[in-house]
Amino acid sequence: MNEILQGYNFAYLDEQTKRMLRRALLKAVAIPGHQIPFGSREMPLPYGWGTGGIQVTAAVLGPNDVLKVIDQGADDTTNAVSIRRFFAKTAGVATTTDTATATIIQTRHRIPEFPLSENQILVYQVPQPEPLSKLEPSRGETRRMHALAEYGSMHVRLYEDITRFGHVAISYDYPVMVGGRYLMAPSPIPAFDNPKLHMMPALQLFGAGREKRIYAIPPYTNVRSLDFDDHPFCAGRAPHPCGLCGSETSYLDEVVVDNKGGRLFVCSDTDYCETRRAAGHVGADA
Amino acid sequence: MIADDSLIAARNLSLHFGSIPALVDVSVDLWPGEVLAVVGESGSGKTTLLNVLSGRMRPDEGVVWYRDPAGSLADVHTMPAPALRALHRSDWGFVQQDPRAALRMAVTAGGNVGERLMAQGARHYGNIRAEAIDWLRQVEIDENRVDDLPRNFSGGMLQRLQIARTLVTHPRLVFMDEPTGGLDVSVQARLLDLIRSLVARLNLAAVLVTHDLSVARLLAHRIVVMQRGVAVETGLTDQVLDDPQHPYTQLLVSSVLQA
Numbered sequence: 001m002n003e004i005l006q007g008y009n010f011a012y013l014d015e016q017t018k019r020m021l022r023r024a025l026l027k028a029v030a031i032p033g034h035q036i037p038f039g040s041r042e043m044p045l046p047y048g049w050g051t052g053g054i055q056v057t058a059a060v061l062g063p064n065d066v067l068k069v070i071d072q073g074a075d076d077t078t079n080a081v082s083i084r085r086f087f088a089k090t091a092g093v094a095t096t097t098d099t100a101t102a103t104i105i106q107t108r109h110r111i112p113e114f115p116l117s118e119n120q121i122l123v124y125q126v127p128q129p130e131p132l133s134k135l136e137p138s139r140g141e142t143r144r145m146h147a148l149a150e151y152g153s154m155h156v157r158l159y160e161d162i163t164r165f166g167h168v169a170i171s172y173d174y175p176v177m178v179g180g181r182y183l184m185a186p187s188p189i190p191a192f193d194n195p196k197l198h199m200m201p202a203l204q205l206f207g208a209g210r211e212k213r214i215y216a217i218p219p220y221t222n223v224r225s226l227d228f229d230d231h232p233f234c235a236g237r238a239p240h241p242c243g244l245c246g247s248e249t250s251y252l253d254e255v256v257v258d259n260k261g262g263r264l265f266v267c268s269d270t271d272y273c274e275t276r277r278a279a280g281h282v283g284a285d286a
Numbered sequence: 287m288i289a290d291d292s293l294i295a296a297r298n299l300s301l302h303f304g305s306i307p308a309l310v311d312v313s314v315d316l317w318p319g320e321v322l323a324v325v326g327e328s329g330s331g332k333t334t335l336l337n338v339l340s341g342r343m344r345p346d347e348g349v350v351w352y353r354d355p356a357g358s359l360a361d362v363h364t365m366p367a368p369a370l371r372a373l374h375r376s377d378w379g380f381v382q383q384d385p386r387a388a389l390r391m392a393v394t395a396g397g398n399v400g401e402r403l404m405a406q407g408a409r410h411y412g413n414i415r416a417e418a419i420d421w422l423r424q425v426e427i428d429e430n431r432v433d434d435l436p437r438n439f440s441g442g443m444l445q446r447l448q449i450a451r452t453l454v455t456h457p458r459l460v461f462m463d464e465p466t467g468g469l470d471v472s473v474q475a476r477l478l479d480l481i482r483s484l485v486a487r488l489n490l491a492a493v494l495v496t497h498d499l500s501v502a503r504l505l506a507h508r509i510v511v512m513q514r515g516v517a518v519e520t521g522l523t524d525q526v527l528d529d530p531q532h533p534y535t536q537l538l539v540s541s542v543l544q545a
C-alpha cells in the first residue's frame with residue numbers, strides 16, 4: 001500500500017458523503033438505466049475532468065482494490081494520470097494499467113477491449129446523463145417521458161438520420177434501452193463499444209458530476225442499442241488492422257506519425273495493444 | 287343518465303379563471319362518428335370546453351366520461367396519467383389552430399407523420415415511411431415532399447400535415463380547435479372539404495371548436511352554442527342554424543346573415 005496523504009479521509013470524501021453516494025448507487029442498481037439524483041460535492045478538479053466518475057469511484061473503493069483509470073482508452077493521458085495519482089494519494093490503493101488485474105476501472109469515452117469479469121466494476125465519467133436532452137430541454141418533461149417510457153421522439157431522431165444519410169449518424173453516446181425499460185446515455189463511448197454494454201459480467205456505474213446524476217447497469221443486463229428492424233444497429237470500425245499489434249477487431253485511433261502527413265491506425269486501448277505485442281502479435285507498422 | 291353508446295358524456299362541467307366563468311354547468315354528449323361543433327364568440331369558453339373534454343384541463347366541478355373501444359366508461363380526469371397520455375397517443379387526436387406549435391419544424395414531413403407510429407412501437411423504417419407517404423397523399427400533399435422540412439410549407443399544407451400526423455394512428459375521436467382559423471378563404475374552403483371527406487370516410491367522431499358558423503354548417507352534425515361559459519343551445523346543426531331558439535343564437539345567426 002502507498003503512503004496515504006495526511007489530513008484527508010480515505011478516498012478524499014467524508015464518510016457521510018460516501019454513504020449518500022452509496023445509497024444513490026444502490027437505487028441505481030435496483031432500477032437499471034434510471035437516473036438517480038445525488039448531492040454532487042465540490043472536488044479538487046474542475047467539471048469535465050470526471051468529477052462524477054471520481055465521486056462514484058471514491059464511494060465504491062476499498063483499501064484492497066486495484067485501480068485503473070483510462071481516458072479515450074489510454075492510461076497515460078494527463079487526466080488519467082492525475083485521477084490515478086489522486087486515489088493513490090488519498091486512499092493509498094494500488095494502481096495498474098493492466099485491465100485484467102484491476103478491480104475498479106474508471107473510464108472516459110471507452111470500454112476496454114478485454115472482456116471484463118464479475119469481479120470488476122467499470123465507472124464511467126458522464127458529461128450529459130440525459131439521453132433526451134437534445135430533443136426535450138425541460139427536465140420535468142424528460143422525467144415524465146422516462147416515467148411513461150415515451151421514447152418515440154428518440155426514434156424520430158433515428159428516422160431522420162436514415163432519411164438524410166441512409167444510416168443512423170450517431171457515432172458517440174449512442175442511446176440504448178436498458179433492461180427493456182429505460183432509455184440511457186452510455187456516455188460518449190463510440191457506438192463501437194455499445195455491444196459490450198450488453199450482458200457484461202462486470203457492474204457498470206455512471207457518474208455525472210455537473211448534472212448530479214448517477215445510474216447503473218447491473219451485471220448481465222440486457223442492453224439494446226436503438227434501431228429499426230430494417231436498419232439494425234451496426235457498430236462502425238475503421239477498416240484497418242492496428243499498425244502496431246495487427247488487431248482486426250479493436251477500436252482504432254488515427255494518429256499522425258510525422259510532419260509529412262504520415263498516418264497510422266492504432267488500438268485506442270493502449271493496454272490491449274501492449275499486451276498483444278508482448279504476446280508476440282506484430283502489426284505492419286511496428 | 288349516460289346512454290349506452292355515447293363516446294363522450296360530460297356532465298355539469300364548471301371552471302372559473304379567477305372571477306371569469308369559463309364553463310358554467312355544461313353537459314354535452316358525443317356519439318361515435320359524430321361531429322359536434324362548439325360555436326360562440328371569442329372568449330365564450332370554447333377552447334376551455336375542448337381542453338376539459340380532452341383531459342388537458344381539469345374542471346372545478348363535473349365529470350367527463352369516455353367509453354373505450356371495449357365499451358367500459360372511464361373518468362377522463364381521474365384516470366392515471368399514463369392511461370390518459372396513451373389515449374392521446376392512440377384513440378384520440380388533437381388538431382390545433384397553429385400547426386407550427388403542433389409540428390416539429392426541424393423534422394421532415396415523413397418524420398412528423400411517423401412520430402405517433404413510432405410512439406406506438408412501430409420499428410420498421412420502410413413501413414413507417416410508406417405509411418407517411420400514404421397519409422401525405424390522403425391529405426393532398428405531394429409525396430415528393432416526404433423528406434422536406436415543413437419550414438417551406440404553406441399555411442394550408444402545414445395544417446394538412448398536422449392532420450396527417452394526427453390521423454396516422456387511426457384515432458376514433460379528434461379534437462379540433464379552429465383548424466381553419468388564420469387561413470385565406472380559398473385555402474380554408476379546400477381544407478374544410480378535406481376534413482369533411484376524411485371525417486366521413488374514416489367514420490371519425492370529432493369535437494370541433496369554431497367561431498365560424500359556416501364551418502359548423504359544413505362539418506357538424508350537431509352544434510352546441512356557448513355564451514360566457516354557458517351552453518345556451520344544443521341541437522342538430524340545421525335546426526339550430528335555421529331555427530335558433532335562444533336569443534344569443536338568433537343574434538349570432540343574424541350577424542352572419544348580415545355580413
Ligand SMILES: Nc1ncnc2c1ncn2[C@@H]1O[C@H](COP(=O)(O)OP(=O)(O)O)[C@@H](O)[C@H]1O
Binds near residue numbers: 303308331
Ligand atoms: N389559462 C387561463 N387563465 C385565465 N383566463 C383564461 C384562461 N384561459 C381562458 N381564460 C378566459 O376564459 C374565458 C374563455 O376562454 P376560451 O375558452 O379561450 O374562449 P374561446 O375559445 O371561446 O375564445 C375567456 O374570458 C378567457 O380570457
Ligand SMILES: [Mg+2]
Binds near residue numbers: 332333334
Ligand atoms: Mg379559443
Ligand SMILES: [Zn+2]
Binds near residue numbers: 243266272276
Ligand atoms: Zn493494437
